[in-house]
Amino acid sequence: MHCRLCHLGAMSLAFAPLRHPAFRLLWWANLAANIGLWVQNTGAGWMMTGLDPSPVMVSLVQAASMLPVFLLALPAGAAADIIDRRQYLIAAQAWVLTVASALAVLTWAGWLGPWGLLFFTFCIGMGNALNFPAWAATTPELVPREDLVQAIALNGIGFNLSRAVGPAIGGFVIGLAGTEAAFALNAFCFLVLLLSLLFWKREAPASPLPPEHFLGAMRAGLRFVAASPAMRAAILRACVFFFFTAAVWGLLPLVVRQRLGLGPESYGLMLGVMGAGAVGTGFALPLLRTRLPTRGSMVLAFSLVSSVALALLGVSGHWLPAAVAMLLFGAGWLAAASTLQAAAQFATPAWVRARAIGIYQLCFFGAMTAGAVLWGWAGTQFGVELALLLAAAASGVCAFAVRGWRLDLAPVREAPAVPMPRPEAPAPELGPVLAGDNGRVLEVVRYTVDPTDREDFLAVMREARRVRLRSGAVGWVLLDDVAHPERWIELWSVESWTEHLREAGRLDPADRAVLARAAAFQIGGGPPEAARYLAVEP
Known part of the structure; x- marks a missing residue:
């Protein structure tokens, strides 16, 4: 009975941030947008296997979606810190809606080749790159500090819940109506998010000082991250984790199509199984934090889980062990990624949060982009199986190598009661x-x-x-x-x-x-x- 009560308590803690109306509204709308994004990613990845099935071109679909974050994360974060965040997010969603609609129309007309697909994938990635830092910096505005960690985890749950159902929906939509229908569904989902942002009434913080200049804001963000040991540790450990796990995103379509001999519905279901593993882990995070009390231990443990999943996927010749691998990978991905993002959030004050999170995302998306290209190249040169096994081994070794970089902030020491220096007032x-x-x-x-x-x-x-x-x-x-x-x-x-x-x-x-x-x-x-x-x- 006691154990059952503990599990019920953990579940109630998992959903606690949803009691705040603004967070609840935007969480559901963002869930819809993420479902659309995974439908679009499924369609783009599968469409490329038909247009040009080489491992490099298939992995470039993932690279094209992630490269804009590498290019735009810092300026996007600076803009999100100095512009009204609600208006900024509305503009970003409007851009994605426009590009996604154009992609659906061109695909329906049959005017899209492999490089055109990469171009539109890149453009949608630009909208997401503009969105990510602002969205991450918005979460602390929507919930009190005591709910922040689980709010971040709930965002991860929503993202991975969309990963559980979005690819499956995408696979079936592609099978029934073609990739143009999947792209059109993505546009509709972003319309839902855009309308929700229009209903959100944000109270912008007042300041007696003028807004920062754009270039100066970027420089201030870089200086902050360079002088913040906790932020540097979060960035380093995120880069290590995401560089090696990018092998799954770059090579999974080929595992499903060539190694397992399955179709687009099965590809979507594999991604859905991964999302299910992530969602289940997200609900269990409050309980897991009692067993792994430090962020560093949580990231290390689930980095090793992801390494095991990579190895199992590499040796799988049947859908069942491959599905188990994807379930484990989803668990490792959610736990490590949400813990790393929470560490980055707690390391940054409000005035620089979007910029610092933008730099954090620049680094780890850059690592993912490089990883997707590298493991795609390794799959071409050495075969998909060996590439995944190499990624698994290197991931485990590097996770141990960087475990000394602390993600947990030291407790604040009490300040002595002493007279502080005070300059004279200006003449x-x-x-x-x-x-x-x-x-x-x-x-x-x-x-x-x-x-x-x-x-x-x-x-x-x-x-x-x-x-x-x-x-x-x-x-x-x-x-x-x-x-x-x-x-x-x-x-x-x-x-x-x-x-x-x-x-x-x-x-x-x-x-x-x-x-x-x-x-x-x-x-x-x-x-x-x-x-x-x-x-x-x-």
């Missing part, structure tokens, strides 16, 4: 100059530190450097007075006065605790001295 006569944002701002903090605390102070300042860079600094340096070793100067610069004003709002409690620990080294009474200087042309 009134410089107000118009500062408002013009015509020069960089150099910020200075002067510390007086007991020489016996030198090593401890340097350790804290290494953390302070990452805090300054994450919050917008374009350069940082720490100077020690050679005549007075107790005197230190911390210098960093930002692109403009407005960027300087944004700094305080970008600091989270962990950042403020680091800066407070640095100020606690000040001796002689009072806080460290702070000042700001504006770069001017002589």
Whole structure:
């Protein structure tokens, strides 16, 4: 009875985010769009096996859908952070709807060849590339923080539920009415999402500062990721996982058609079995997190599950072991992917979330694109079976190799109650100059530190450097007075006065605790001295 109650509790936790109306509305609409996307992917993959059945061309269908994310993720994330997110998402869905409709019409008319199919697949991928960072950054707006992890998992469940039914629907639609009907169904599903976004009433956060400039926003996003160890760890481990698992996406159509001798309905059902494994795992995630309490252990365990699935698919000559392989692969994919995305979400504050998630997606979709092409080439050179076995072996080895990159954030240490450095207010006569944002701002903090605390102070300042860079600094340096070793100067610069004003709002409690620990080294009474200087042309 106790075990049954635990399972019921886990199921209720799995669905908890759906009690929030806005999340529920967009979750169902996104489910419809994802079903359409999988119908389209099934149609494109199967159509290519008829237009040009070479492993390279079949794998290029997956590469064409993923390459736009590699090219557009960073600018898409920057745009999603500085433009009203609802309007941005509406424009992205309108683009996909238009392209998907054109693809259906051209296929129906018989005017589409293999390279035309790749072109339209690429264009639909462009719309998805614009959509992904904004959608990921929207989730924390729709649910409270305590529901965020499961909301991300529910998004994964929805994606994989669509994977369970979408390919099967696509296979049967193709068998009954042709690939043009599958493409038309995709267009209709994106129309559903577009209408739901029109009904969503988003309250945009108010800010007294003007929006960031586009190029500056991209630079700030890159600096944040470069200075964030947790984000770098999520990116590295995601790249390792997705590079090797891309072998399934690139080679599964050939496994089904050539190795198993089955038709499009069976291809759709294989993808559906994978989706079923992912959905079941998604519902079990709250329970699994009690057995694998750290994100790193969860990713390692299910990376190994995916490796086993790759190997089993490689040696399968019958549909039954191949279906078992796809079931395991779906479980590994959902658990690892949703855990990695949750780690990336928790590592990013709201002001930079879409950009950082865009960079994260740029890296792992780039890894998937490279993996799809590489394993397609390996299938051509060495055969599909050997390519999948090589991917399986390398995946397991690399999963162990990167397990030391921590995905779990360290607990925030309590900030000491010390006076913090406060620069003087700017002179009134410089107000118009500062408002013009015509020069960089150099910020200075002067510390007086007991020489016996030198090593401890340097350790804290290494953390302070990452805090300054994450919050917008374009350069940082720490100077020690050679005549007075107790005197230190911390210098960093930002692109403009407005960027300087944004700094305080970008600091989270962990950042403020680091800066407070640095100020606690000040001796002689009072806080460290702070000042700001504006770069001017002589």
